[in-house]
Amino acid sequence: MEKLVKTEGEESSLHKLLNHKFSxxxxxxxxxxxxxLLPFISAPIALLIGIILAQFIGQPYPKLQQKATHFLLQVSVVGLGFGMQISSALKVGKDGIAFTVVSIVGILIIGYFLGKLLKIEKKTSYLIAAGTAICGGSAIAAISPVIRASEKPISVALGTIFILNALALWIFPWLGNLLHLSQSQFGIWCALAIHDTSSVVGAAGVYGTEALEIATTVKLARALWIIPLAFISTFIFKNKGAKVKIPYFIGLFVLAMVANSYIPFVQAYHHYAVALAKTGLTVTLFLIGCGLNFKVLKTVGFKPLVQGVLLWVVMAVATLWTILYIG
Structure with a gap:
């Protein structure tokens, strides 16, 4: 009987879908x-299409957007792992670790003082700084429940980060070409200075294949710092016992690299997985663009946006200077 009811329910849902009148x-x-989905549509163009749609028609599926974006990004990043070698990744990770540690600590400290100076609500300021320091929306999503942030600080922080991510996708490749950065230099720079993994991969993919591999590896190694920062945040905000979300998809990314490094079958067909992953990232950025309308700008407000921009500029300039003259 239960099976029959379930089957009838599934048929009813399918019937509704087939007879749905699209607006x-x-x-x-x-x-x-x-x-x-077309091969000639790049990540920046997809983001632009999404932003244009957001202004005129909005997002017709707002409830699905966040889940779909999160899932697509993680699957796509794992897919990119099938195009990378574990030996190269280890070398890149080792080279980028010093930059990562110094930049994370530095941005969190500067963010704290900027928040005080601009008189921004403490949790909002902290989330913006954390998102800038590590990996944008992922860091905010992981840390906000730990510090028990309400909807308002989370919305403001996410809005700030997403606006700057959209700008970074166009600005960074242009600056990289203007400054004649090598593939390696650009890959490290955008991994450190751009917030979200989606925009990092989008910008690096435009710049070149080597830049994409380096940027993805450094960014995901950087994302692991969400875990210690989340634990530290529980003490800063005195919320002991709060649950910390661990980004498990990074482990799958590592497994994909290992498979591509040592399994001949994977090596022979990895380009299909990489192509699908790039398409997935393009769609991800389109969906992100669909959520960037004037309402988001209004939600963010002036002071948090100023803090986000200043932190972003400090991060971008400091890491670029380090890469050019020290690294």
């Missing part, structure tokens, strides 16, 4: 989504 907004959104 003009939904049709435009779905058409744009299909366009972003």
């Amino acid at each position: 003009p907004k939904e049709l435009i959104f779905l058409f744009a989504l299909i366009v972003c």
Whole structure:
């Protein structure tokens, strides 16, 4: 009987889906989504399409957007792992660890004082600094429950980070070419100075294959610092016993690299996984763009945006100077 009810329920859901009358907004959104699957649509163009749609029709599926974006990003990053060698990744990770430690500590300290100076609410300021220091939205999502942040600080911090991510996707490749940065230099720079993994991979992918490999490896190694920062945050905000989310997909990324390094079958067909991963990241950025409208700007406010921009500029300039003259 239960099986029969379940089957009837599934058939009913399928019937509703097949008979669903799509609104003009939904049709435009779905058409744009299909366009972003085409091979000649780059990540920056997909983001721009999403932003344009956000201003005129909005996001017809707001409840699904966050889950879909999160899932697609993680799957795509794991897919990129199939195109990388573990030996190269270890070397890149070792070279970038000093930059990572110094930049994370430095940005958190500067963020604290900027928050005090601008009189920004403590948790909002901390989330913006954490998002800038480590990996944008992922860091904010992991740390916000640990510090028991309410919806308002989370929305403001995420809005600030997403706006700057969108700008970074166009600005960084342009600056990299203007400054004649090598693939290695650009890969490390964008991994350290761009917030979210999606924009890091998008910008590096535009710059070149080597830059993409280096940027992805350094960024994911950097993302692991979410774990110690989350534990430290429980003491800063006196919330002992709060649960810390561990980014397990990074482990799958490492396994994908190992498979590509030592399994001949994977080596022979890895380019298919990488191609699908790049398409997935393009769609991810399209979905992120669909969430960036004027309402987001209004939610963020002036002072948090100023803090986010100043931290971003400090991070970008300091890491670039280090890469050019010390690294």
